[in-house]
Amino acid sequence: FEVFVFCHRGHRDAVPPQHRPQVDFDAIVAHDVPAAIATVKAQTGAKRIHWIGHGFGGQCLVGHMANDGDRDLSASALISTPVTFPSLKTTARRAAAIANVLPSTWRLPVDKVQRLLMVGGRHTDIADRTQRIEGPMARALLLDGAAPLALGLLQQMAQWHATGQLVDRHNRFDYLAGLSGRETPVLVIGSPDDQ
Helix, strand or coil, X not given: CCCCCCCCCCXXXXXXXXXXXXXXXXXXXXXXXXXXHHHHHHXXXXXXXXXXXXXXXXXXXXXXXXXXXXXXXXXXXXXCCCCECCCCCHHHHHHHHHHHHCCCCCEECHHHHHHHHHCCCCHHHHHHCCCCCCHHHHHHHHXXXXXXXXXXXXXXXXXXXXXXXXXXXXXXXECCHHHCCCCCCEEEECCCCCC
């Protein structure tokens, strides 16, 4: 199989639409996922594709299938993809409240802030904060593993934690419930810590 990597409008390497687009989960699912699938089909000649989604990529798959996109898929896999969400802790709740009053078209420079915070970090300090990753690898992930975050996407993710569900921006549609009755095979892989 040919392999393609999905890059949505919220990703720093993507080329977003000319106008100031809405950058949230709903827009990505409604526009970017179908465009990516159409491009793959056009380049390969395939009638249907296989989608393997890890984390947010899996959430995009769930959203696409819930919007009748399952006809595009032969099979799919979700790897460590959260579809239910715990309530936010106090600090995160405050951050979400602040995010909700800011313009959804803004991008938060998470990568730059993260680099500033981690430049002086010691390997042992970083290793103490994680149970699964050795210090040097954790440091590399923390230094290079973040990208600017679209505020509209962050606002919608905060809503998921408020409702506990993978819902649209208006909290009118539950994407996971939208999978009911679909017949496309989905392999779900998760760890005991996954939601």
